[in-house]
Amino acid sequence: MALNIIGIDHIVLRTNNLSGLVSFYSDILNCPIERDRTEELGLIQLRAGHSLIDIIDISGELGREGGGAPCKPVNLDHFCLTVADATIEQISQHIKTHSQSPPRFEVRYGAGGYGPSIYIQDPDGNTVELKAAND
Template sequence: MTHFTLQRIDHVVLRVKDIERSIAFYTSVLGCELKKRRDDLGLMHLGAGASMIDLVDVDGPLGRHGGAAPGKQGHNVDHVCLRIEPFDEPALLAHLQAAGLKVEKAQMRYGAEGEGWSIYCFDPDGNQIELKGPALDS
């Protein structure tokens, strides 16, 4: 028996090849907010709703510990799911396509709140991002 209760994901850390390009993607395309820069470590803290996405430069002091940069032969993670609201598929597809992303129509997927619509896209380093709407009532 644990002596604590899990509440939510606090943060996810992604290793990236071009930190400024990644900051631009996560802030301008996904709407994250740059909360804190740690240039001495090659670490950027981005607010993502109630959670955070941390970006680590693969060539920085922290990033070098992780080995080679992510690529076709290896990835940092399978995907990160960001819960968004509202989930307006036409507007979302138009926004992502305007940012130069190749996206497909929404699909029904299971998440923390249950079944709901979501769309997958990729960040500049090939990390898959799922943008997930609210669960649908049964």
């Protein structure tokens, strides 16, 4: 079975300049705030068409988990791909056939709402989230 990727669900940007980044995406690029941050998480989610841009304050709970401040030239925590026409079990089996042990699925919020997803690593160590479109 080949995976049928239908789009990017969301991207996550880490920052030590939360207000500046939110202002840029919401005021300049017209991405409205969909979910405002909770103090403990330090997360703001903005709508970008069918996708979301998540901005994480490095001093919040999620930001502290990811390490220090972003550095140039890379400022990407992970990206999420929405997988069509597959259940979480089929995605998990697909990952196993490619010699990766997938972590357990967790329910996370993304552009399509709440749903199961997993995090895997690419060969360069980038984190890729796979989110089932049908679950």
